Amino acid sequence: MKKSRGGKEFCGFALPGMFCFVAVVIVPFLYGVYLTLTDWNGVSSVKNFVALQNFASVLTDKQFWSSLLLTFKYVIFVVIIVNILAFAIAYLLTRGIKGQNFFRAGFFTPNLIGGLVLGYIWQFVFSRVFVGIGEATGWSLFEVSWLSDPSLAFAALVLVSVWQLSGYMILIYVAGFMGLNQDVLEAASIDGATGWVKLKNIILPLMMSSITICLFLTLSRAFMVYDVNLSLTAGAPYGTTEMAAMHVYEKAFTSRQFGVGQAEALILFVIVAIISGIQVYVTKKQEVEA
Amino acid sequence: MKKAILSGVIVIAILAALVAVAVSGCRFGFASNPDDPNEVDTAEPIDTSVDTFQYDPSLEGTSITLLNSKAEIQNALVEMGAEFEKRSGVHVEVMPVTDGDSPYTKVVSLYNSGNPPTMSILDTTDVIALAEEKAADLSGEAWLKEAEGYLTEVNGKVYSFPLCIEGRGIIYNKQVIEETLGESFDPASIRTLDDFVALLDRLVAAGMEEPVSLAMEDWSLGAHHLQYIYETYDGTSAGAAEAIEKIKSGQLDLSTYDRMSQFLDMFDVLMKYNVAKGDPLGADYDEMAIDLVDGKTAFWFNGNWAWPNLEDADAEKDDAYGFLPYFMNNDPDDFVNRQIQASPSKQVMLDGVVATEQQLAAAKEFLNWIVYSEIGQQMLVKTCNIIPPFQNNPYEPSDPLSRDIYNHVHDGAAFNASAIVPNDHWSILGAAMQKYLAQRSDRAELIASIEDYWAQQQ
Numbered sequence: 045m046k047k048s049r050g051g052k053e054f055c056g057f058a059l060p061g062m063f064c065f066v067a068v069v070i071v072p073f074l075y076g077v078y079l080t081l082t083d084w085n086g087v088s089s090v091k092n093f094v095a096l097q098n099f100a101s102v103l104t105d106k107q108f109w110s111s112l113l114l115t116f117k118y119v120i121f122v123v124i125i126v127n128i129l130a131f132a133i134a135y136l137l138t139r140g141i142k143g144q145n146f147f148r149a150g151f152f153t154p155n156l157i158g159g160l161v162l163g164y165i166w167q168f169v170f171s172r173v174f175v176g177i178g179e180a181t182g183w184s185l186f187e188v189s190w191l192s193d194p195s196l197a198f199a200a201l202v203l204v205s206v207w208q209l210s211g212y213m214i215l216i217y218v219a220g221f222m223g224l225n226q227d228v229l230e231a232a233s234i235d236g237a238t239g240w241v242k243l244k245n246i247i248l249p250l251m252m253s254s255i256t257i258c259l260f261l262t263l264s265r266a267f268m269v270y271d272v273n274l275s276l277t278a279g280a281p282y283g284t285t286e287m288a289a290m291h292v293y294e295k296a297f298t299s300r301q302f303g304v305g306q307a308e309a310l311i312l313f314v315i316v317a318i319i320s321g322i323q324v325y326v327t328k329k330q331e332v333e334a
Numbered sequence: 335m336k337k338a339i340l341s342g343v344i345v346i347a348i349l350a351a352l353v354a355v356a357v358s359g360c361r362f363g364f365a366s367n368p369d370d371p372n373e374v375d376t377a378e379p380i381d382t383s384v385d386t387f388q389y390d391p392s393l394e395g396t397s398i399t400l401l402n403s404k405a406e407i408q409n410a411l412v413e414m415g416a417e418f419e420k421r422s423g424v425h426v427e428v429m430p431v432t433d434g435d436s437p438y439t440k441v442v443s444l445y446n447s448g449n450p451p452t453m454s455i456l457d458t459t460d461v462i463a464l465a466e467e468k469a470a471d472l473s474g475e476a477w478l479k480e481a482e483g484y485l486t487e488v489n490g491k492v493y494s495f496p497l498c499i500e501g502r503g504i505i506y507n508k509q510v511i512e513e514t515l516g517e518s519f520d521p522a523s524i525r526t527l528d529d530f531v532a533l534l535d536r537l538v539a540a541g542m543e544e545p546v547s548l549a550m551e552d553w554s555l556g557a558h559h560l561q562y563i564y565e566t567y568d569g570t571s572a573g574a575a576e577a578i579e580k581i582k583s584g585q586l587d588l589s590t591y592d593r594m595s596q597f598l599d600m601f602d603v604l605m606k607y608n609v610a611k612g613d614p615l616g617a618d619y620d621e622m623a624i625d626l627v628d629g630k631t632a633f634w635f636n637g638n639w640a641w642p643n644l645e646d647a648d649a650e651k652d653d654a655y656g657f658l659p660y661f662m663n664n665d666p667d668d669f670v671n672r673q674i675q676a677s678p679s680k681q682v683m684l685d686g687v688v689a690t691e692q693q694l695a696a697a698k699e700f701l702n703w704i705v706y707s708e709i710g711q712q713m714l715v716k717t718c719n720i721i722p723p724f725q726n727n728p729y730e731p732s733d734p735l736s737r738d739i740y741n742h743v744h745d746g747a748a749f750n751a752s753a754i755v756p757n758d759h760w761s762i763l764g765a766a767m768q769k770y771l772a773q774r775s776d777r778a779e780l781i782a783s784i785e786d787y788w789a790q791q792q
Contacts, residue, residue, distance in 0.1 A: 086442050088467055171616055189616030192550075192772065280552075281615045281772060283765035297439050299758040300463070 080307040085300055098303040107283070108308050111291040112315075114198070118287060119266040121202045126209045126262050127255070133210070134217030148218060152211040159208065163275025166204045167191065170276075194284040197277050201285060204272055209265065213258045220254030252331040259323055267316045288312050378716040378732060380709060385421065387707035389699070394423030396696040398689075401429050401444070401451035403437030404497075404680055406642055410718040417713065418703055424696040438463070438757065450685045452697045455497060458486055459754055461681045465493035470686035470694055477705040477724065483750060484678040484723035494681035495701050498720040501676030501739035501748060502558050502637035503657035504530075510629040514540045521658055525666040527600060530658070534607050537632055544609040547622035547634040550771060552764025557755075558637065560763055560784075562660055563588075563597050564753035566670045571677070574753035582788045588781045596662035596670075598777055604635060605771060614771045623647040633658070638721065638735040645733070656738040669749055676739050676748040678723050762787055 080098050082091040102108060133151060137144045154162065171189040178186030190196040224247065232246045248255075270289040273279075279286035279294075286294070292312060296305025402411055408430050415426030429451060431440045438460045444450045445468060461469070465488040472478075473492045478485060484496045511519040514537055524530050537545040549555070567577035580586035588594045609631050610617035623643035625631045634640070644655065662670045684697050704710040705724050714722050715729035721736050721743070722729070731737050742748040766783040769775040775783075 085463075087445065087464060171618065175613075175616065188613035192613055192615030279761075279765070280768065282768040282774070283762075294758070294761065297436060298761055299756070300438075 076306050077310065080303055080310055082303055084302050086296075086302050094303065098307040101301075101304045102307050102311060105295070105304065105308070107286070108288070108291055108295070111286050112288045112312070114285070115267060115269075115288040118198070118202060118205075118269070119263065122205050122209065122266040123259065123262045125202070125206050126213055127258055129206065130210045130213035130258065131217050131251075131255075134214045134221055137214070138218055138221035148214065151214050154208050155211040157208070159271030160275045162204060162208055163272045166200070166207075167276050170200050191277055192281050194281055197281060197285045201273065201276060204276055205266065205269065208272070209262055213262065216254050216258050216261075217251070220251050224250055249330065249332045252327060256324060256327040256331065259327060260320055263320050263323055264316060267312070267319075380417075380712045380716060382417075382709055384708045387421075387703055387710070389422040390695065391423075393692065393696045393699060395425075396423075396692050397425040397427065398452040398693050398696050398700070399427045399429060400682075401431065401437070401441060401454040403431045403440075403455050403457070405430065406639070407718040407720070410713070413717055414704075414710075414713045417709060418700055421709075422696075422699060422703070424699065426700060445687070448688065450688050452685050452689050452693050453700070454683050454685070455680050456494075456683055457679065458494075458681055458752060459757055461486060461494045461683050462488055462754060463757075464683065465491075468683075468685065468687050469493040470684040470689070472684065472698075475698065475701070477702060480705055480724040480726045481678075482725070486678070486681060494683045496678035496723045497680045497682055498678065498718075499676050499723050499739065499743060500637055500639060500679040500721070501657065501674055501742065503635075503659055503674035505626065505634045505636055505640065505655055505735065506658055507626050507629065507632055508654035508656065510626075511537065511632050513629070514542050514632065516540075521656055524658055524661075526664040526671055527603065527661040528664050530661045531603055534603070538607070542630075542632060544607055544611060545632045546604050546607040546609060547625055547631045548604050548608040548610065548614065548617065548771070549619055549622060549634075549636065550610075550615045550617045550768060551619060552768060553760045554636070554764075555767035555771065556760035556762070556764025559601060559635070560597075560767055561753045561755065562662070562670075562675070563591070563593050564755070565675055565749075565751040566593050566597075566662065567751075569669050569673070569749035569751050571751050571753070574751050578753060578755065578788070581785070582791060588785055589778070593662065594781065595777075598780075600660055600662050601770075605773075614773075615768060619643070620646075635660075638733075638739050641719075641733045641735045644735070651733055653734060655734040657735070657742065673747050673749045674739070674742050675751060676721075676743050677750045677752040679752070756791055759787070 079091075081093060081095060083094045083097075084091040137148055137151075141147075157165075170191050174186045175189055177183070178188075190200045228246060228250070229242070232242050237246060268289050269287055270293065273285070273287050273290050277285040279290060288308075289312065292305050292309045294305075295308060296302050299305075400411065400415065402408055408428065411428045415428050419425050431437045437454075437456050441450065441454050441456065441460070441464070450468070456464070471491055471493060472495065475492075475495075477495070478492060481496050484499065485492050486494055486496070506519075506521065508519055508521070511533075524533060534545055561574075564574040564577045567573040577586060581588065605611070605614070608614055608617075609622075609625060620643065622631070622634055623640065624647040626634045627644055627647040627649045641649075645651075649655065657674045659671055659674050662668070665671065682701065684694060686694075689697070704714050705726070711722070711724075711727045712729055714720050715727065715731055719731060719733060719736065721731050721740050731740055739748070763784060766775070766780055766787075770777075770780045
């Protein structure tokens with residue numbers, strides 16, 4: 045009796061959600077996997093089975109591997125800078141300073157601007173405002189547009205992403221700091237722990253659950269970056285800032301090699317899944333109860 | 335307490351820096367006005383008193399769709415559709431391809447969702463990719479004979495309607511040149527690359543430091559510049575196709591191919607006199623239009639589609655702008671030094687898969703109306719500001735760039751060659767050209783990347 049009611053409840057609550065999930069995530073995903081095994085060009089009504097030929101093409105696509113390498117570099121920079129910055133600012137913003145709610149809102153704002161818009165705004169800043177400053181002051185760093193030099197354009201991408209992502213992470217870290225058990229902190233102070241020692245031995249372990257979430261979010265967002273990449277640099281100068289997601293799109297829709305593009309997307313997915321999985325597993329193990 | 339104040343100061347400092355960046359972004363403003371929806375329409379009036387076109391009454395009430403990938407004529411097309419509906423009773427729904435979407439991606443996704451447009455305005459490459467699979471055969475249409483020389487054939491059949499002719503070359507601002515040199519300027523007097531360089535040197539001597547604007551966009555470099563090496567093979571589309579085949583098969587060695595080195599000779603000249611020489615990849619497209627109109631530069635490599643940009647920068651329709659050829663050598667008899675490139679660019683393809691007989695007939699009537707009716711002819715030229723590829727169309731475009739292309743075409747001073755290249759040609763080789771433009775690669779490296787690209791297209 046009880047069991048059948050459980051079944052009914054399951055059907056009532058879970059099935060609609062599961063149906064949507066299967067329809068818009070699982071089915072397209074499996075269809076995508078199937079496409080990697082065909083030579084479909086996006087239009088033709090026949091799809092020829094080509095086995096693993098697309099994956100062989102991926103291996104010879106030098107540009108894909110260099111864009112993947114660049115993505116790794118980008119992820120490392122973004123994840124580290126965003127988390128350190130967000131952690132530090134959140135720390136400052138939970139110490140009871142005047143107007144801290146205003147500052148929290150202020151730092152969160154960039155996250156409310158869509159990536160495309162953000163990219164275009166910053167493109168203007170880098171190629172006009174910075175150059176204007178350079179002309180006025182003679183500083184060589186701003187003499188030419190950052191976006192026309194490969195390494196500066198990369199720095200620009202990192203800078204904008206950090207600017208955008210930090211606000212969200214600050215919010216999560218702020219919540220984490222607010223939830224810290226004051227008794228433990230007070231006990232630590234009485235025991236003579238101050239500054240760095242307190243941070244390292246008491247606060248960090250207690251903050252691990254926030255860190256897990258923030259690392260996961262920044263990792264996955266940074267790996268899948270497309271909008272900022274497209275609107276800020278669009279791969280310029282000469283294709284040196286084309287990240288993996290953008291390369292996949294270009295391959296599928298500009299070069300019209302759907303199979304190869306899809307295979308590259310699948311490889312990117314597997315890489316991101318493995319790395320995020322490891323990250324969540326490792327940081328979860330560090331979490332402690334107060 | 336002291337610590338709290340310190341924290342506050344740090345936070346304020348960071349926030350202030352952010353605000354400063356944001357504010358300075360606003361203060362500089364945009365170089366050109368973004369499209370203003372309230373702008374007064376200055377389109378020329380259309381004379382609708384005469385209309386001898388025979389409308390088919392059985393098509394009344396039919397509804398057809400038109401996918402438009404030429405953003406600048408969106409409003410004009412809607413007007414045209416409304417005028418056509420008033421007379422024929424056929425409703426034409428014009429759907430724009432939104433910015434950032436590629437026309438091909440859009441049309442393919444519409445096909446895949448089973449809801450393709452009856453008519454699509456596409457680039458020639460896209461038409462060729464879709465023709466045999468999806469398009470209706472137009473080989474029997476009457477307007478074919480009016481568009482002779484501008485038709486695109488796929489295996490002997492015509493699947494598309496040439497909508498417009500577009501041309502490109504070195505745009506000059508005659509008034510600025512004359513004011514700088516203090517003498518009258520006759521574009522026909524420049525007949526070779528050396529003549530062009532001499533003119534540039536005189537402009538420099540007369541105080542115009544860098545007379546050329548050179549766009550860094552990959553579509554400009556990869557498609558409009560680089561494709562000269564195929565199109566000048568013999569000045570025809572067939573010749574361009576032959577050149578591409580020979581490059582693919584290795585018969586044509588780019589390092590010894592004369593048009594390759596000649597092209598780079600011209601490109602080097604443009605680079606040398608480029609106004610953005612200090613930071614060629616930082617060049618701003620809108621600023622180039624302003625520079626040309628204001629007289630900071632005298633030349634801009636572009637096509638007649640640049641007119642709206644010039645107009646935004648306050649150029650007037652009776653100003654003297656025109657095109658010089660893309661000079662590639664010092665032989666005054668070589669056609670590249672005497673003619674500019676002009677060829678049909680956008681094509682209308684009719685759906686041959688989902689559209690009903692009735693819709694197809696209505697779409698064909700719309701095309702015929704554009705070619706044969708007095709009103710359609712006028713609207714194509716005056717409302718859409720298009721250079722018509724149809725010999726029976728007596729109207730001339732009104733902006734100086736289109737008019738110059740039109741005159742070149744009618745005086746036989748244009749060559750009709752367009753290279754059909756894979757869709758990613760402009761983006762991949764555009765990047766290679768950017769590298770060359772930034773002087774981070776030399777001729778050998780550029781040629782190697784072009785050869786590499788073609789080797790992968792087997």
